[in-house]
Amino acid sequence: MGPAQQPSYPDQVAVEAAVARLRTQPPLVFAGECDELKAKIGAVARGEAFLLQGGDCAETFAGVTADNVRNKLRVILQMAVVLTYAASVPVVKLGRLAGQYAKPRSSDFETRDGITLPAYRGDAVNGYEFSEDSRRHDPQRLVDVYNASAATLNLVRAFVTGGYADLRQVHAWNTDFVRESTAGQRYEEMANDIARALTFMKAIGADPDEFHRVDFHSSHEALVLEYEHAMTRIDSRTQLPYDVSGHFVWIGERTRQLDGAHVEMLRHIQNPIGVKLGPTTSADDALALAGRLNPDNEPGRLTFITRFGAARIRDGLPQLIEKVTAAGVEVAWVCDPMHGNTFEASSGYKTRRFDDVIDEVQGFFDVHRSLGTWPGGIHVELTGDDVTECVGGGELLDEAGLADRYESVCDPRLNRVQSLELAFLVAKMLRQA
Numbered sequence: 294m295g296p297a298q299q300p301s302y303p304d305q306v307a308v309e310a311a312v313a314r315l316r317t318q319p320p321l322v323f324a325g326e327c328d329e330l331k332a333k334i335g336a337v338a339r340g341e342a343f344l345l346q347g348g349d350c351a352e353t354f355a356g357v358t359a360d361n362v363r364n365k366l367r368v369i370l371q372m373a374v375v376l377t378y379a380a381s382v383p384v385v386k387l388g389r390l391a392g393q394y395a396k397p398r399s400s401d402f403e404t405r406d407g408i409t410l411p412a413y414r415g416d417a418v419n420g421y422e423f424s425e426d427s428r429r430h431d432p433q434r435l436v437d438v439y440n441a442s443a444a445t446l447n448l449v450r451a452f453v454t455g456g457y458a459d460l461r462q463v464h465a466w467n468t469d470f471v472r473e474s475t476a477g478q479r480y481e482e483m484a485n486d487i488a489r490a491l492t493f494m495k496a497i498g499a500d501p502d503e504f505h506r507v508d509f510h511s512s513h514e515a516l517v518l519e520y521e522h523a524m525t526r527i528d529s530r531t532q533l534p535y536d537v538s539g540h541f542v543w544i545g546e547r548t549r550q551l552d553g554a555h556v557e558m559l560r561h562i563q564n565p566i567g568v569k570l571g572p573t574t575s576a577d578d579a580l581a582l583a584g585r586l587n588p589d590n591e592p593g594r595l596t597f598i599t600r601f602g603a604a605r606i607r608d609g610l611p612q613l614i615e616k617v618t619a620a621g622v623e624v625a626w627v628c629d630p631m632h633g634n635t636f637e638a639s640s641g642y643k644t645r646r647f648d649d650v651i652d653e654v655q656g657f658f659d660v661h662r663s664l665g666t667w668p669g670g671i672h673v674e675l676t677g678d679d680v681t682e683c684v685g686g687g688e689l690l691d692e693a694g695l696a697d698r699y700e701s702v703c704d705p706r707l708n709r710v711q712s713l714e715l716a717f718l719v720a721k722m723l724r725q726a
């Protein structure tokens with residue numbers, strides 16, 4: 294059997310041309326930046342920091358606009374401020390962006406009104422539009438992924454170093470519709486406190502550079518092997534291979550086979566990496582993955598992103614953590630409270646209940662607390678816009694409301710208010726941890 298979840302390209306010559314083009318492109322990230330992130334995730338593994346990883350389920354080429362990128366960054370910055378301030382824990386900020394264009398699917402095909410076509414596998418592979426032409430797998434899209442990622446990352450770098458992410462802007466991030474929400478008002482009060490503290494620090498002569506810029510890194514699922522291979526380069530400092538398409542890459546629930554091509558690829562790169570672990574993962578599976586992917590037990594190298602579902606996390610997670618901890622394995626534990634909680638609404642929309650998301654995070658914190666281990670972070674699908682994709686939350690979105698503004702091309706994301714609500718709830722859990 295070949296590698297799981299790969300495109301099937303009709304024209305091998307076109308694949309080679311795309312790969313050749315990618316190989317000549319400059320890296321999107323530097324190996325040294327990957328090392329810095331690895332050190333930060335090492336702090337997460339030690340219980341000294343908390344990881345906030347968030348962004349779209351699937352980015353789209355059409356979504357590479359200044360507004361869209363800024364809105365996503367802004368909600369992540371707001372969430373990070375809430376977590377840092379309300380829980381007094383350093384937050385490692387990791388975007389699920391600038392490369393998150395390829396999707397694994399449960400089915401290879403999609404049928405609408407009696408017509409069956411290849412499933413949409415992300416803009417990296419084919420088009421969302423339901424036509425034969427658009428759904429054909431096209432390797433030129435891998436070059437488009439590179440360009441879209443470069444544009445996104447360039448803008449993100451400008452925002453985080455150029456003043457937009459300055460902590461003194463903490464009020465300015467709380468704009469638009471979010472301001473009117475309960476979470477937005479709560480944020481406003483917190484921003485007042487922070488602004489006062491900053492004024493005080495300035496008055497006593499302290500105005501550190503750290504307030505002006507933030508550290509922010511990129512991540513995506515390493516799915517299409519042609520792309521990730523073409524973007525893997527030998528670092529001139531260390532002579533070791535890094536996947537320079539993003540700082541952090543992970544493999545998903547559907548591609549984490551121990552003897553599979555994705556594990557093999559991740560094994561060789563020096564980036565910090567993640568593996569999604571679903572409810573069927575045994576403790577021995579987790580140990581075997583750690584042995585294969587992090588044989589030197591390097592802190593920060595490996596993150597386990599658990600996605601059990603709210604109904605299963607309290608029963609399933611303890612044995613995993615117990616055995617991994619007993620074996621002395623260095624790992625950061627992160628909770629993805631999204632992918633185990635997806636269901637189809639009667640209207641046909643894929644959705645998730647905000648309460649299930651919260652319940653899974655609470656279960657994750659409860660399990661870690663009872664075992665004396667560190668709940669290292671959350672991995673969430675979110676957007677900075679006012680979409681209607683997940684039901685519940687303070688604005689009480691119901692299933693009938695999903696149609697109002699459902700924009701995701703794959704999984705339902707938390708909207709900006711729901712994301713901020715999540716941050717306040719997680720900050721409370723962190724305080725208690």
Ligand SMILES: O=C[C@H](O)[C@H](O)COP(=O)(O)O
Binds near residue numbers: 350398400703
């Ligand atoms: O994030 C992604 C989805 O969970 C994954 O692509 C599977 O979705 P599907 O079951 O709709 O194919």
Ligand SMILES: C=C(OP(=O)(O)O)C(=O)O
Binds near residue numbers: 600632704
């Ligand atoms: C496909 C995803 O997750 P998982 O591999 O956990 O199903 C995802 O993160 O979008």
Ligand SMILES: [Mn+2]
Binds near residue numbers: 350351632674704
């Ligand atoms: Mn998803």
